[in-house]
Amino acid sequence: MRPVDIEALTVPGTPALRGDLLLTAVSRPDLKTNSYRGGLRRVDLDGGEGPWTHGIRDSAPAISPDGRWVAFLRAGEGSGREAAPQVHVIAATGGDAKRITDLPLGAGAPVWAPDSRRIAFVARVPEPGRYGTENADGETPEPGEEAPRHITNLFYRVDDVGFLNDRPQRLFVVDAVAALDEPAPADLTPLTDDRADVEHPSWTVDGESVLIVAPRDWAAEDTVRSDVYAVPAEGGEPRLLVRTLGTAAKPASAPDGSILFYGTEFPGLEEVARNTGLWHAPWPGGDEPSPARRLTDVESVDCDSAAAPPVVLGDEALVVVRNRGAAELRAVPLDADLAELKTLRCLAGESAAVKSFTVDGERIAAVIGTPESSGDVVLLSGVGTASPRVLTDYSKALRDTGIRPLEELDATASDGYPVHGWVVRPEGEGPHPVVLMVHGGPFAPYEWKVFDEAQVLAAAGYAVILGNPRGSAGYGESHGRSIVNGFGTVDALDLLTLLDEALKLADLDGDRVGVMGGSYGGYMTSWLAAHHGGRFRAAWSERALNAFDSFTGSSDIGWFFAEGYVGDDPDEQRKCSPLTYAGKIDIPFMVVHSEQDWRCPLEQAQRMYVALRRNGAPAEFLLFPGEGHELTRSGKPRHRVQRFDAVLEWWGRHL
Numbered sequence: 001m002r003p004v005d006i007e008a009l010t011v012p013g014t015p016a017l018r019g020d021l022l023l024t025a026v027s028r029p030d031l032k033t034n035s036y037r038g039g040l041r042r043v044d045l046d047g048g049e050g051p052w053t054h055g056i057r058d059s060a061p062a063i064s065p066d067g068r069w070v071a072f073l074r075a076g077e078g079s080g081r082e083a084a085p086q087v088h089v090i091a092a093t094g095g096d097a098k099r100i101t102d103l104p105l106g107a108g109a110p111v112w113a114p115d116s117r118r119i120a121f122v123a124r125v126p127e128p129g130r131y132g133t134e135n136a137d138g139e140t141p142e143p144g145e146e147a148p149r150h151i152t153n154l155f156y157r158v159d160d161v162g163f164l165n166d167r168p169q170r171l172f173v174v175d176a177v178a179a180l181d182e183p184a185p186a187d188l189t190p191l192t193d194d195r196a197d198v199e200h201p202s203w204t205v206d207g208e209s210v211l212i213v214a215p216r217d218w219a220a221e222d223t224v225r226s227d228v229y230a231v232p233a234e235g236g237e238p239r240l241l242v243r244t245l246g247t248a249a250k251p252a253s254a255p256d257g258s259i260l261f262y263g264t265e266f267p268g269l270e271e272v273a274r275n276t277g278l279w280h281a282p283w284p285g286g287d288e289p290s291p292a293r294r295l296t297d298v299e300s301v302d303c304d305s306a307a308a309p310p311v312v313l314g315d316e317a318l319v320v321v322r323n324r325g326a327a328e329l330r331a332v333p334l335d336a337d338l339a340e341l342k343t344l345r346c347l348a349g350e351s352a353a354v355k356s357f358t359v360d361g362e363r364i365a366a367v368i369g370t371p372e373s374s375g376d377v378v379l380l381s382g383v384g385t386a387s388p389r390v391l392t393d394y395s396k397a398l399r400d401t402g403i404r405p406l407e408e409l410d411a412t413a414s415d416g417y418p419v420h421g422w423v424v425r426p427e428g429e430g431p432h433p434v435v436l437m438v439h440g441g442p443f444a445p446y447e448w449k450v451f452d453e454a455q456v457l458a459a460a461g462y463a464v465i466l467g468n469p470r471g472s473a474g475y476g477e478s479h480g481r482s483i484v485n486g487f488g489t490v491d492a493l494d495l496l497t498l499l500d501e502a503l504k505l506a507d508l509d510g511d512r513v514g515v516m517g518g519s520y521g522g523y524m525t526s527w528l529a530a531h532h533g534g535r536f537r538a539a540w541s542e543r544a545l546n547a548f549d550s551f552t553g554s555s556d557i558g559w560f561f562a563e564g565y566v567g568d569d570p571d572e573q574r575k576c577s578p579l580t581y582a583g584k585i586d587i588p589f590m591v592v593h594s595e596q597d598w599r600c601p602l603e604q605a606q607r608m609y610v611a612l613r614r615n616g617a618p619a620e621f622l623l624f625p626g627e628g629h630e631l632t633r634s635g636k637p638r639h640r641v642q643r644f645d646a647v648l649e650w651w652g653r654h655l
Contacts, residue, residue, distance in 0.1 A: 001401045001453040003644030007031055008397040008636060009452060011039075012375050014308065014356035015365040016070070018063040022365055023052060023070065024377055025059040029637035036637070043365075043377050043391050053097065059085065060109035060302055064116035066185070069117055071110035071176060078581055080132055086185075087121060089176050100176055102185040104133050105167060110176075110252035114207040117177045118233065122201055122212075125169040125190060129298040131167060150169075151504060152517050154222040154559045155215075158653040159598040160628040166636035169197040171212055174235050191231050192238065195219055198229075202251045202309060210260065211235055224560050227289075228281075238544055242281045243289045246271065250309040253332070257283045260317055262305040263292070273443045273480035275302040275469070278310055278319050288542055295332050299477050300341040311359045317349070318364070320354045320475035324420060325448050327353040329366060329380075348380055348388055353449040360544045369449030369515045372399060372405040395450065404452060404458040409465070411501035419494045420475070421467030422446070430507030432463040433514070433655035436499050436528075436536075440519030440543075442471035442491065443480045453632065460648050462655070465502045469494030471520075484565055487576045490525045495524065496532060506609070512655045516540035516647075518632060519600055522592075526578030526608065528536055529585045538588040540647065543600050543629055546608040547580075548573035554601040564607065588618045588654050590612035591641070594627035594635070 001008075006029045009365075022045060025037035027062035032420065040061050041051040045574035057075040064071070070092050073085035084106025090097040101107045101123075108122040119491035129135025130146050141147075157163045162503040170190035179186060191210070192198050196219035198212040209230040216225035218238070228242040228251045242248065244267035245498055252260050259281045264274040278301075281292040295317070296303065304327055307320035314648040316331040323341060328349035332339060348354055348366055355375055364380040373395040378388050406422045411418055426432055431551040435457055441448050469491045483491050486489045503510040515536045517525045522544025529539040545551055549570060552562040562568075566576045574580050590611055605621070612619035624643070632643065 001398070001403065001452065003456055003641045003648070004031065004402040006452060006644075008395075008401055009374055010038075010105075010397070012367050012377055012392070012394055013059055014033050015043070015358050015367060015377055016061040016063045017360040017365040018065075018092075019360070019361065020066045021067065021381075022391075023063070023069075025061060025072070027057075027059070029640065031637050031641065034636050034638045045379065045391070047389070049377075049392050049565075052094075053090070056098075057085070061109050062119075063092065064112045066116040066639055068116060069112075069176065071099075071223075071549060073107065073109065073110065075106065075599060076354045080104075087119060087176075087469060087472055088173070089180060092426055098180050099361065100179040100185050101188065103188070105131060106178070107172070108169075111201050111202045113173075113233070114205065118173055119174055119176045119208075120171065120173050120201040120210045120233075120331075122171055122199055123168050123190075124169050125194070126167040133261075139532060142481055154220075155226070157598060158556050160630050160634075164197060168526045169199060170194065170622070171198050171201060171210060171231055173210065176618065184303065191233075191439070192233055196248070200250050200309075202252050203233075203266045205255060205257050207233065209239075211253065212238070213248045213251060213261075214238070216243075222559075224269055226261060231397065237607050239283055240289045242279075242292050244279075244292065246274065249305040252309040252311070253439040254280075254312050254317075259283065259290070259507070260310040260312070261292075262303050262310070262319075263294075264296075264617050265294070267389060269560045270404065271563050272561060273379065273473075273477070275299070275477040275480070276305050277301060278303055280373070282298075294338060295334070295336040296344075297338045297340040299573050301339070301344070302473055302477070307355060308357050311357075313359055313362065313364075316345070318357065318359065320357070324474055325422075325468060326351055326474075327355070327447060329354045329357060329364070348378065351448045352445040371448055372403055374398060374450045398410040398450065402459055403455060406448065406466075409467075409498060409501055410580075413490070413493050415490070415493070415496040417470065417494065419467065419469065419497050419501075421465065421498045422507075423456045423505070424464040424466070424504075425508045426461050426463060428456045428461070430463075431509035432461060433508055433512035433651070434463045434465065434499075434502070434508050434510070435511065435651065436465045436467075436515045437493060438467070438495060438515070438517030438521035439472070439522045440452060440517070440521050441473065442483065442520040443473045445472050447472040449615065456648070457646050457651070459648070460611045460651075462651060463502070463508050465499055467495055467498040469498070485567060485572075487523070487566060488531070490523065492528060492531070495528070496535070499535070512537060514538050514540065514651055514655050518542035518543070518544070519629065520545065522546075522600070523578060526585075527581075529587055529589060530578055530581035531584070533585060534589050538593065538650070539585075540590045540650055541608070542592040543594065543597055543631070544578070544591075544604060544608070545600050546604045550603055550607070551600070554603055556598045579608055579611060582608060582617075585612060585615070585617050590620050590622060590650055592624075592646075594624045594629065594631050596627060597629045599629035
């Protein structure tokens with residue numbers, strides 16, 4: 001895979017299935033337009049697929065329960081309302097799509113009500129005079145001329161989203177079928193106020209209310225906690241249904257009207273590195289919220305709430321669970337009580353990654369990534385009696401560029417701890433130069449699926465080592481929390497252990513080794529360069545956390561993340577900060593960052609670069625304009641290619 005081959009990275013989104021209609025949205029980078037293109041595709045249940053809409057950025061298909069209508073998001077060219085994603089509706093038999101929203105900043109994914117008429121969604125609503133809207137004087141100020149933002153809370157901005165308080169995310173309900181007969185989209189009134197961002201709408205089984213997640217006590221105080229609420233579909237005050245032990249996500253109504261949701265539990269602000277469980281709560285019988293019961297084991301089960309809401313199938317609920325680099329579709333009995341992972345039936349995802357799924361009757365359509373695919377639509381049987389059928393081949397063009405296999409690595413650290421990862425080796429006999437690559441998070445995993453970073457390097461002749469050291473997700477909550485108050489300890493040990501194990505392979509060159517990573521991986525790159533620099537020829541540290549003291553106040557999550565992982569003692573923060581040890585780094589060191597990164601803000605890179613240069617280290621700085629923390633995954637396609645070119649030039653120079 002060459003850098004320009006990112007255009008072959010066609011990724012399908014969450015599927016929609018009703019009867020014989022199976023839809024998914026695909027997206028791929030387009031270098032000519034420097035944007036992401038895609039549309040809705042119809043997938044034949046017997047295999048094969050083709051275009052179903054012809055928009056340039058259509059996404060989030062949802063089929064009405066009666067099968068008559070499809071709602072989706074369509075974003076256009078240019079800027080403003082036309083470029084923002086707006087809800088459209090089209091007959092399931094085809095025809096012209098009708099736009100039913102006209103919101104300044106666009107709408108979120110549509111969710112059909114049980115009556116197949118109404119749609120719920122969330123959308124950010126800007127204050128007048130901001131983000132291209134008129135102020136009270138009828139003027140539309142330029143961004144640099146907007147009024148000052150008055151901020152009174154800590155959670156006031158998010159990387160790759162922007163400021164929050166002046167455009168709160170609010171809940172809407174629209175009669176989509178009635179809107180089809182109107183000449184233009186109607187003015188819509190939000191059902192929630194502007195005091196709190198709400199998210200993850202879903203309907204109750206009776207269609208009377210919409211379930212949402214909102215910050216604890218409706219964001220009255222700074223909090224990392226969230227709860228489940230119900231908002232009357234016709235309007236009215238939100239009702240607190242479940243007060244969690246930590247956080248909530250993706251609530252869904254079970255057929256009996258009870259509530260399923262994903263959630264974490266923790267004391268104080270100690271949110272970091274917590275397994276996400278599946279929870280169940282009855283609908284409250286009175287004014288007080290219902291107590292929730294955790295169905296899955298705290299230690300062994302970590303649900304991926306990003307994949308899909310929990311879905312009831314018979315007497316089980318389907319969820320995606322992270323497990324040793326896999327993302328598996330598992331079935332949780334509704335009467336479970338802290339069920340361990342080994343007891344949960346696995347429907348799909350062994351040595352693969354289930355990215356999303358949907359259910360119609362006893363049929364399941366899932367998007368699954370593998371070591372040979374960035375994601376394909378697979379049809380499953382919920383009762384497990386039929387073999388999975390892969391219906392699409394979106395990664396054929398990618399495989400045609402050359403995909404190198406993931407080879408599993410297992411090792412044992414000096415303290416007896418098992419370490420798991422992979423090596424991706426290039427073609428040929430070697431000896432190959434080696435790059436140790438470290439993921440971000442840190443509570444995240446490398447997975448059993450195509451990873452463009454590793455493939456580009458392998459195609460250029462480098463062996464790439466991918467590891468999930470202590471601190472990663474999917475190996476138990478204690479594994480993830482083992483680096484709390486211990487950044488740069490056992491995580492560094494595990495990575496070096498995996499490196500040593502890989503270097504036992506005869507075709508890897510132990511004298512030509514580099515280290516690279518982004519975010520927490522950038523932190524670890526800086527740390528290893530300072531404390532184990534003799535192991536490496538050079539380092540590439542990207543969007544890194546380098547100094548906890550300034551990160552605490554400058555990062556969008558710094559106010560709780562830093563305390564959660566290293567505490568609030570200034571001496572401990574300095575002890576755990578790679579910047580403290582910059583004077584020990586003497587290998588060639590590339591600092592890479594994005595100008596609009598709010599997760600690990602630009603000052604983290606600037607401080608490290610200046611310290612290295614002042615200490616005489618051979619440091620360089622690569623800075624991307626207009627990008628945020630997610631450059632390598634969703635940044636402008638040309639920037640992604642330019643970055644890859646720079647990566648290859650750097651390792652070509654030093655390895």
